[in-house]
Amino acid sequence: MQRGHRRIAFLLQENRYGGDLESEAGFREGVAAAVRREITGEIVHHDGTLDGICTSLDILLAGRVRPTALLVARSGYALTVHTHLLRRGVRIPQDMAVLCRDDDAFLDWVVPRMSRYAVSPVAFAKRVYLMVTRLVEERPIKETGVKVVPAFLAGSRFSG
Template sequence: MKAKSPPPPALPQRLSLVAQTVQSLRESIRTGHWRKHLPPERELCELLQVSRPTLRVALEELQRKGWLEVTQRQRRRIKPRRTAPGASAGKRVIAVISPYSFLTLSPQVAFLADALRERLTKAGSAVEYHVNPACFSTKPVRALEKLVSQNPAVAWLVMGAKEPMLRWFISQQLPCLVVGSCPTSVVLPSVDADHQAACRHAGGVLLRKGHRRIALVLPQGGYGGDADSEQGMRESLKDRPEAHLRVLSHDGTTAHLCALLDAAMRSPNPPTAYVVARVMPVLTVMMHLMRRGKRIPQDVAVISRDDDPFLQSTTPDVTRYAISPAQLARRVALAARQLAKTDTLEPKAIRLMAKYLPGETV
């Protein structure tokens, strides 16, 4: 009788987002991160960077498998479980801090956050996402002390931090990686697009098109990448004494940005070109200029320093600079893994060159 052939090896499978959420919750429960009850759903969504429908499916799966039970007050109680002999001590936690809710992130940043979590989870780390605007204020010490004391982590990833926050991490000698650019006075490892090179190139593009009065639109707040952008623009104009750069620093509101634009247009030498940092202000600038009767690009040019998928649907097509979110996620994940493994990382700035996408607004 012919012997049966052994079954072929099972094909590797890519875990779904629900499966990854189940895995992350189960690991945190098993290692004692939560001892009696899970936090509310909204807090878990922020922490795990998942939508509420995804979270609920994952919670139902854990309830079916006996990890959780729902109390009369609709709280999810962690059921006691016996630890098997030789169980591992759990994964290393890498904490991500952001001033913005995961539910309000732009598609580009949301993709970066999701890709980071996937890469770091595969590398054996647990990723926790903390939304805490107070950590990004001018006086962040109390908020940072509370966050760090309540959430032990082997490494901290900071999404676009400001100087007071970064100086606190340095003073506490905590392993920290900045996803963004540091101010020149702060020395920490960071990964970001090369905004200085992009704006230097943008200045050259506008000069070749005959523009000599250029406005650079930046948010207030002193993020390192915005200082690099201004430096790049000034470098492009330094050998052209007839060229003038006006910096418009807005507070993030539409009303303030429109008021700055109106003041610039009323000046004796109004700008003929605008280079705009961040994606949403690009739409505000273009729509307000057109509302004031300016044709783009016949009367005024607009360049976006940053990219977003929805800019592909605008008309005219916006001239802009883009980096691959997947490439950025790879570089950040690699640096984060090294930081978590060794507790140290060379304090250098990793800069990714953005691709110039010539559109119809110049």
């Protein structure tokens, strides 16, 4: 939304896991909060297969109004989305921005560069270390539900 997108879709697998449900709820909340600014968002599910992802994308692309940004859960799925959109003639990021909710080392080698969110492994390891140390020392753990806030890594930007 901060980059001017008004139509955003979130693509994730039908069989949702841990953070997927929270991500979906957060997406819905964000879109609801931005509705006054004429932001629309939709959630599109796929079955986790290559064909399923491509079919879900094709349905999305055939819609009357295409999204200008696509958030994708899981890095492997994001790579499939990226390459399928390019195969269909969708220019990234000019026609549609692709943003991966998750990070993976191979995403550094995708062209055009994909925006994504990344959690610092060092910061995460420190959090876990402190919690484990407290358990071993039989000290109370203050946090019961630790949330890790990822950093945004910008991808290629359209400049023309």
